Amino acid sequence: MFDCKLCSEACYTSYICVSCNRIKDMVNLYSRDVVISVLDECLVRNDIKRKYKIDKIKNSNDIKICTEKVKTETKDIKNHENLNKRCLKELKRKLDDIKEV
Numbered sequence: 001m002f003d004c005k006l007c008s009e010a011c012y013t014s015y016i017c018v019s020c021n022r023i024k025d026m027v028n029l030y031s032r033d034v035v036i037s038v039l040d041e042c043l044v045r046n047d048i049k050r051k052y053k054i055d056k057i058k059n060s061n062d063i064k065i066c067t068e069k070v071k072t073e074t075k076d077i078k079n080h081e082n083l084n085k086r087c088l089k090e091l092k093r094k095l096d097d098i099k100e101v
């Protein structure tokens with residue numbers, strides 16, 4: 001039993017597994033440079049493709065929903081803080097009233 005030289009998958013009759021042998025056939029058929037070029041073109045993200053992906057994520061509904069949720073929660077926290085401040089003011093005022101009596 002061998003490990004495929006390309007993908008390390010176990011293979012029994014050769015140093016290259018069946019799947020990697022297909023790649024080897026394509027290299028023989030089209031040339032190594034053409035196969036690498038096609039793989040670069042189809043699989044590797046260049047700057048334009050990365051920017052497209054980032055823009056797509058930024059504009060996705062999930063991000064918008066998440067952003068709105070954070071805004072709402074922030075607003076709730078501020079409202080709660082304001083309520084606490086008002087309660088404290090009211091308590092201080094009542095304490096002052098008690099002291100004067």
Ligand SMILES: [Zn+2]
Nearest residue numbers: 004007017020
């Ligand atoms: Zn392989």
